[in-house]
Amino acid sequence: MPEVIYHKIFRSKAFLKFIFSFLFVFLDLGLCLARVPIHDFKLSPSLFENNSIHIKALNESGDEDILVNGRYTFSVNGFEKRLLFLGGSAEYPDNLTSSTFLYMKCGPVDRPVSRLFYVYRTATGLSPFKISLFWLLVVPVILILGSFVFKRLIILAFIVILLFFLLNKGLSVSSYLSAVKDWIHLHI
Numbered sequence: 075m076p077e078v079i080y081h082k083i084f085r086s087k088a089f090l091k092f093i094f095s096f097l098f099v100f101l102d103l104g105l106c107l108a109r110v111p112i113h114d115f116k117l118s119p120s121l122f123e124n125n126s127i128h129i130k131a132l133n134e135s136g137d138e139d140i141l142v143n144g145r146y147t148f149s150v151n152g153f154e155k156r157l158l159f160l161g162g163s164a165e166y167p168d169n170l171t172s173s174t175f176l177y178m179k180c181g182p183v184d185r186p187v188s189r190l191f192y193v194y195r196t197a198t199g200l201s202p203f204k205i206s207l208f209w210l211l212v213v214p215v216i217l218i219l220g221s222f223v224f225k226r227l228i229i230l231a232f233i234v235i236l237l238f239f240l241l242n243k244g245l246s247v248s249s250y251l252s253a254v255k256d257w258i259h260l261h262i
Contacts, residue, residue, distance in 0.1 A: 125169035129159075
């Protein structure tokens, strides 16, 4: 008798549909609750709008991570944005009407992922460029060192010119300045 009940229950299509739908719902719910972390991201222009960009989640190998789904919090230029990712891609909610810098940060507080982008506006749409944070450190250091070198070059040039005029018997500062003045009057 128990075998008959067993075969009637487990062989019925309704029971099999119930089991499969039950497993599907719980597996789908489990996948939705298990948030996939965003290891890296990139910007790409929107295919549908000229003033919009998409944020694409990347995995460790740099490929697009289609498992990223749900709402993720991004800090964009200091403002919090909740972005909805579907299949590893989210649309940036604000329209960009001109070229701008975007400093974007996401992830946990202890290990956030941050990127700086320059979004260039063209007639055909937007073109995002990633700016390495390394260059944000190197360029100011080069400019500061260059200004020190330039300052020293100016001082060195002044000393060389002064020595030239002091050691040269045929040309003095006054005769040099009068020659420059005559040249200016002649050509202007």
